[in-house]
Structure formats: structure tokens, C-alpha cells
Amino acid sequence: MLHMFAFAQSYMPIQGSTFAKGVDSLFDFTIWASIISFVILIGGLVIFVVKYQRRSDNDKTAYITHNVFLEFLWSFIPLCIFMGIFVWGYVLYKDMRQFPDNAIEVNVMGYQWGWTMTYSNGKQSGNELVVPVGKPVVLTMTSKDVIHSFYVPSFRIKQDAVPGKRSKLWFQSDRLGDYEMFCTEYCGTAHSKMIGKVRVVTQAEFNEFLAKDKSKMTLAELGQEAFNVKGCVACHSVDGTVKVGPSFKGLWGSTVNHSDGTTAVFDENYARTSILNPQEKFVAGFANVIMPTYQGQVSEEEITHLIEYIKSLK
Numbered sequence: 001m002l003h004m005f006a007f008a009q010s011y012m013p014i015q016g017s018t019f020a021k022g023v024d025s026l027f028d029f030t031i032w033a034s035i036i037s038f039v040i041l042i043g044g045l046v047i048f049v050v051k052y053q054r055r056s057d058n059d060k061t062a063y064i065t066h067n068v069f070l071e072f073l074w075s076f077i078p079l080c081i082f083m084g085i086f087v088w089g090y091v092l093y094k095d096m097r098q099f100p101d102n103a104i105e106v107n108v109m110g111y112q113w114g115w116t117m118t119y120s121n122g123k124q125s126g127n128e129l130v131v132p133v134g135k136p137v138v139l140t141m142t143s144k145d146v147i148h149s150f151y152v153p154s155f156r157i158k159q160d161a162v163p164g165k166r167s168k169l170w171f172q173s174d175r176l177g178d179y180e181m182f183c184t185e186y187c188g189t190a191h192s193k194m195i196g197k198v199r200v201v202t203q204a205e206f207n208e209f210l211a212k213d214k215s216k217m218t219l220a221e222l223g224q225e226a227f228n229v230k231g232c233v234a235c236h237s238v239d240g241t242v243k244v245g246p247s248f249k250g251l252w253g254s255t256v257n258h259s260d261g262t263t264a265v266f267d268e269n270y271a272r273t274s275i276l277n278p279q280e281k282f283v284a285g286f287a288n289v290i291m292p293t294y295q296g297q298v299s300e301e302e303i304t305h306l307i308e309y310i311k312s313l314k
Helices: 020-051 068-097 203-210 219-229 268-276 300-312
Strands: 104-111 114-119 124-126 128-132 136-143 148-152 157-161 167-172 177-183 195-201 255-257 263-265
Touching: 020 068, 104 128, 104 148, 104 157, 114 128, 124 128, 124 219, 128 203, 136 148, 136 157, 157 167, 195 203, 219 300, 268 300
Parallel strands: 104 136, 128 195
Antiparallel strands: 104 114, 114 124, 136 167, 148 157, 148 177, 177 195, 255 263
């Protein structure tokens, strides 16, 4: 009955998870209950204003006594509606908090400004969550710096990632495709750039994703993976567009102008210093950008991989 209106589906994102239909139905009901209540309230107000308005200065004010039955109805009916919404919402919430035993588990780390996904076999991905279609997925999330909030509009799910705490969230998608993923808790300068995606793929594609052998990857490919996992992609582009920081396209071997008037060639040592001690020199035009240090977060091997990836972009 509720879906004959299809109100929420006309402007909400597509229903990408098993939760979406129930959430949209509750939203539809709440909207239509509010519209009907508004029409009854304002319509009655207008009718009373017109019917009982004073026609002349000599008109007496109409004497209207109270009606116990009507007073009971306009209190009891809204109470039933509100309690119905409460119970309906509780049932949906309870389903979202009952985690399946057979679910795929993924650890999610939020940071300024991106997400790192770690699967049970140690596989990692950055700002991209890959899950199989038709299988429940449990996310265990935390943050390494400030509060972030993991939100996938098409799945109708959202959960804060809090430093020093583990929070959990689960979903199941029965629809193949790519879905936008956002941080909905203001977390600093590049908050609006903290965008990723959830890829819902077939079981075969998911198995291939998990089993990808790093020994068969080139140094540049390993660097590209580190570029995504470590969150570099949130602030630096590889296609020449300017994000929070300068683009890496064509940067290798070029002369970098600093805000203090000095220059330097972008080579291996410059790249390493920029990763481990980014506050030492500021690129002209980016003096107000505060890049966090990756000291202790990346190994020398990963730095080599990143350098080779940047080289490949020239």
C-alpha cells in the first residue's frame, strides 16, 4: 500500500541494499502522515477563520464549548501514529544491529582524508570497498585521528568512526554496481574530498580481487596501490587537476617553486622528504595546506613504490 506512492524513490538514490526498501517505506509514511496532518490542521484553521470571523463590530463572539470526544481523538490518533513510527523505526534499527554470523568481515580505518579497507586475508584497498553481491558484509571501523562518518546513501547506512573505539555496521547488497561513499562528519580541510566508492561485484570477481598476487605487480602498480591505500588520492590527482594539493601528473623531474621563493627539482630525495616531512617546504600556491606527516606510517619499500608510480605519470 505504501509503495503505491513511490514518493521517496522519485528523488532518493537507488535502493542498493536490503535495508533501503524498509527505510524508504518508513520515510514515505512519515512524509505522507506529515502532509495529511498539515492539510487537516491548516485547512481546519482556515475554515474556522472564515466561518467564525466577526462580520461587524456588534457581532458577539461565538460561544463554543469543548468536545471531550474530539479532544480525545486529536490526542489519541497522533499518539498512535507516533508510536507506530517509533516501533517501525525500532524494528529497522534492530535489524541493522543484528550482525549475521556468516558475514564477510572488513576492517575500516578512517583518517584525514580517506578510508583504508583491510580484509581478513590482509588484502588492503584505499577509498574503495569491494564486496560480493548477495552476501552480508560486516564493517568494523575506527579512526586514527578525528571523528569520521562512513555513509553510503544508496545503502541507507551511516556509522561514525571514532578514535580509540570500534564501531560496527553491516549491509547486504543484491544489486551489482558502484555506489558513492562519503564522510558525513566534518573532519578538516579536505573533508569534502573524502569520497570513495563501494563496488558490488560477482563472487568470482571478488575472489579474484582478494587473490591478486603482489609478486606479479610492477613497482609502479604497487605504488598506485599504496597511493590509494595511504590516502594520497584524497589530496593529489594524477590527471593534472588541482585538488587540495598539487597534481602528480608530469611532476617528476620538474622544477618546483616554493612559497619562500626557493626552487628544487622533484626527484627521489625530494619525494621522500615531502612524504616524511611535508612541512619543510611549501609548494607555491599551497602554503596554507597542512599535509600530515607519514613518518612511521610508510616503509622505505612503500616510498620506493610511490616514487616509481609518480615517475610513471610523466
